[in-house]
Amino acid sequence: MENKKPKMANPELSYFELQAYVGTTKHMGGFETTKELIELCHIGKDTYVLEVGCGVGATACYLAKKHGCRVVGVDLLEGMIDRSNKRAQKEGVTNRVEFRVADAQNLPFEDAFFDVVIGESILTFIRDKQRAVSECARVARPGGYVGLNEELWLETPAESLVKQVRHVWDIKPDIPTLEGWMGLLEGAGLGDIVVQTYRFDTRRESTQVQRYGFQDMWRMFYRTLFLYIKNPAFRKYMAERRHLPKHLFKYLGYAMFVGKR
Numbered sequence: 001m002e003n004k005k006p007k008m009a010n011p012e013l014s015y016f017e018l019q020a021y022v023g024t025t026k027h028m029g030g031f032e033t034t035k036e037l038i039e040l041c042h043i044g045k046d047t048y049v050l051e052v053g054c055g056v057g058a059t060a061c062y063l064a065k066k067h068g069c070r071v072v073g074v075d076l077l078e079g080m081i082d083r084s085n086k087r088a089q090k091e092g093v094t095n096r097v098e099f100r101v102a103d104a105q106n107l108p109f110e111d112a113f114f115d116v117v118i119g120e121s122i123l124t125f126i127r128d129k130q131r132a133v134s135e136c137a138r139v140a141r142p143g144g145y146v147g148l149n150e151e152l153w154l155e156t157p158a159e160s161l162v163k164q165v166r167h168v169w170d171i172k173p174d175i176p177t178l179e180g181w182m183g184l185l186e187g188a189g190l191g192d193i194v195v196q197t198y199r200f201d202t203r204r205e206s207t208q209v210q211r212y213g214f215q216d217m218w219r220m221f222y223r224t225l226f227l228y229i230k231n232p233a234f235r236k237y238m239a240e241r242r243h244l245p246k247h248l249f250k251y252l253g254y255a256m257f258v259g260k261r
């Protein structure tokens, strides 16, 4: 079944509904960071992986195709799961990948069910981060890994910047600092934590495109254009988000955290 259009008449547009509709999701650091995360989590052919907040399924399908492992992807939005299933079919990996709707704060899996749990830019958007990290740790087997790539404040931002970021990216909860994220992983019982922090870098961000083929990029382009032409609410939504806050990337960066269960 084709994805439904988000309700554009509603000025309360959802950032993620919109992404599911245009068919692409992203995280800071692009494809290059995904590959580093895979390496740091020691993912190989025999690893059973859970990806929380899988979006349109790009990383899960890449893992199954490139590394030959079995992957389960979960996301809160049905639109994301529809897209992910289509991607798995297109890429011929339905025998190794499975997608389902689930909340990262309440994962529908038994303890120690997976070898590795990964998440790319999802916990940033969750209010109860401790609960979500603890859930990721709970479903990873002892000796397995939890690997996260998440946004963080590199320096304490002014309140006005925090407000702007909330508005532009719909990040309602607080974004932690490095210490904040470390505390969350430790609080979930993870040890031997490896951390790599990054500043925004255009070259790295451009590797985002490599996750998607021409067809995906084309669909994203024409669907965005279609909405822009046809829908005044969408035009207003975009206009309000056209300019990123000044000096944003002096303060906002991202980091990879890999902890051992």
Ligand SMILES: C[S@@+](CC[C@H](N)C(=O)[O-])C[C@H]1O[C@@H](n2cnc3c(N)ncnc32)[C@H](O)[C@@H]1O
Binding pocket: 016, 025, 026, 027, 052, 053, 054, 055, 056, 058, 074, 075, 076, 077, 080, 102, 103, 104, 105, 119, 120, 121, 122, 125, 126
């Ligand atoms: C910024 S997107 C990143 C998607 C994907 N990881 C990627 O890198 O392309 C965040 C994703 O997290 C999902 N999400 C947000 N809150 C969630 C929750 N509580 N449980 C599961 N997924 C959630 C959103 O629907 C969205 O697909």
